[in-house]
Amino acid sequence: MSDITHTIAITRTEIRQQIRHRRQQLSTLQQQQASHDLVSQFSQHIHVQSAQHIAIYLHNDGELDTQAVINWCWQQNKHVYIPILHPFSHKQLLFTRLTPTTPLIKNKYGISEPKLDVTQVIPYLDLDLVCSPLVAFDLVGNRLGMGGGYYDRTFSQHQFVRHNQQPPYVIGLAHDCQQHDNLPIAPWDMPIKEIMTPSRTLAFN
Structure with a gap:
């Protein structure tokens, strides 16, 4: 690892720690309000309105609570899918159907996910919309994840x-x-088209 790459890695780790701490400090009331406000943003989005197969994560570690959005999708008769860790392919995701009665288990990171049922898995390219978690974002569409890739x-x-x-x-x-202003970006980072928060939606070219 070069000195520059090492410096970037340290900086990214520090940003992750800082932002994770910041969101973990949000109160229960703030989290509930954010979840409620997110539904307003989400339900008005043109890609959401036309989507039938939507992938979304189950929140963890102070992430934006997605349960209200999931409930809204079910009310609109949209199919919801949750990313789960691929049992055989290293650091790959599968997307499996979530219903109100789907049993959940904890994965190796302590995150809730549906138990693998191959009959409920959808190919990634058959999804209409993917809602991605992230640790930090900037105003030019860069996304910093947890580091697993x-x-x-x-x-x-x-x-x-x-x-x-x-x-x-x-x-x-x-x-x-x-x-976060001016995220340090690694070559493997994929920019994102939009960031949605409880108060706004940011679109990038």
Whole structure:
């Protein structure tokens, strides 16, 4: 690892720690209000309104609570899918159907996810919309994740795999307090088209 790469890695680690601490300090009331406000942003989005198959994460570690959005999707008869760790492919994700009665288990990171049922798995490219978690974002569309690279691999691996089939539209979800100026970016980072917070939606070219 070069000195520059090492410096960037340290900086990214420090930013993760800072932003994670910031969102963990949000009160229960603030989290509830943010979740409620997110539904207003989410339900009015043109890509959300036209989407039938939506992937979204189950919140953890102070992340923006997605349960109200998931409930709204169910009310609109939209299919909801949750990313789960691929049991055989290293640092890859599968997307499996979530219903109100789907049993959940804890994965190796302590995050709730549906128990793997291959009959409920949807190919990534069959999704209409993917709502991605993140640790930090900036105002030019850069996204900083937890560092495992799961989503970056997912976004890059399937960009144009099938002829005449577009990849799903990706929106990052975050608290407003997760904004950071001038994120240090690594070569494998995939920029994101939009960031949605409880108060606004930011679109990038």
